Amino acid sequence: MAIPPVIAVVGPTGSGKSDLAVSLALELDGEVINADAMQLYRGMDIGTAKITLAERRGVLHHLLDTLDVTEEASVSDFQQQARELIADIHSRGRRAILAGGSGLYVRAALDVLEFPGTDPQLRRQLETELETAGMDALHARLREVDPVSAGRLSDARRIIRALEVHQLTGRPFSSYMPRRAYFQPAVQIGLAVDRDVLRERLATRVHSMVDNGLLEEVRRLDAAGLRQGKTAPRALGYAQFLKVLDGGVTVDEAAEETIVATRQFARRQLTWFRADPRITWLDWQDPRLVPLAAALCR
Structure with a gap:
């Protein structure tokens, strides 16, 4: 069958x-x-x-x-x-x-x-280079070896990944970009x-998250090491409500920031x-x- x-x-x-x-x-x-x-x-x-x-x-x-x-x-x-x-x-x-x-x-x-492999030691080396030389220097290096990726990428984490792939494989990171061909049917x-209905729905959803205990969830995860993660602390809502814990913004301000960021994310999707x-x-x-x-x- x-x-x-x-x-x-x-x-x-x-x-x-x-x-x-x-x-x-x-x-x-x-x-x-x-x-x-x-x-x-x-x-x-x-x-x-x-x-x-x-x-x-x-x-x-x-x-x-x-x-x-x-x-x-x-x-x-x-x-x-x-x-x-x-x-x-x-x-x-x-x-x-x-x-x-x-x-x-x-x-x-x-x-x-x-997906090309990774090398933690090389990644750390590039991250150190980012701290000392700055992102412009890494971006310039990427332009030399992979101008296609350099034209697409402006995020430090992705620029580091593109340089890591090139050093590991000798191939430009852009050569690994997906093709529209199914692996199986x-x-x-x-x-x-x-879009107007979605905009309002997203705002309502964020306010509901706040009412349902988003700040306490972020506080609990912060105690569990949320800030030490590389991916999780960038999540919509969590990044904004960590600033509430730090005293940088109010709950209402964090909610509004989250609504704006969520709407932008929906447009990108x-x-x-x-x-x-x-x-x-x-x-x-x-x-x-x-x-x-x-x-x-x-």
């Missing part, structure tokens, strides 16, 4: 991906694989809008709560774990459903995508949003996913959303 395509539910934060994934799993006898990098972290529940046990409605969910906040999330590790889960779910005659808005993580699971469903012509877009508020999405997956 032919293996069915992997299903991926994508779109901006706050568009209802988790709910649709659960509904599809119930309709198609499936299991959900999380593809949101920040929901990998244990304890980061309120600020990531992690789906609750009640909201899962008995559907098995994978790759939630797999990392401590001090650990660095790795897209290459995610790729291996997600593909192993997809194979296992399909081997049991069920449907694998990816759900999440971390675009590179979705592509890592679905697409032909190669897949169906991608995107949730098309009304839409830009990322809209660039993929393989995604079929469905109206997030269509009352026929679940049967329409299920029909695409059958």
Whole structure:
């Protein structure tokens, strides 16, 4: 019997991906694989809008709560774990459903995508160089060996990664960019949003997170080493509310900063996913959303 395509539910934060994934799993006898990098972290529940046990409605969910906040999330590790889960779910005659808005993580699971290795010692050396020589010097070095990446990257962490890859492999980091070619058959469903409605929904959601104890969650995770992590402390809401703990801003100011940052993030997600012509877009508020999405997956 032919293996069915992997299903991926994508779109901006706050568009209802988790709910649709659960509904599809119930309709198609499936299991959900999380593809949101920040929901990998244990304890980061309120600020990531992690789906609750009640909201899962008995559907098995994978790759939630797999990392401590001090650990660095790795897209290459995610790729291996997600593909192993997809194979296992399909081997049991069920449907694998990816759900999440971390675009590179979705592509890592679905697409032909190669990840070069890492070298902690070389990474530390480059980080030291960043501190002593500054980012402009590293960016200039990257321009010499990989002008394509240099033109794309302005973030210090990614510039260091691009230089690390070049020194390790002799290949430019840009040569590892993903192609739009599925690793195995897949169906991608995107949730098309009304942007004005989404803007208000995101603001309401942030205020609800604050009311539900986001500051206490951040305080608890700070005691568990949140600031020592490389990935977790940059998460939306957590970065802003750490400043509340430091006395730098008020809760209301942190909430407003989080709303602005979340709206910007949603715009970036839409830009990322809209660039993929393989995604079929469905109206997030269509009352026929679940049967329409299920029909695409059958």
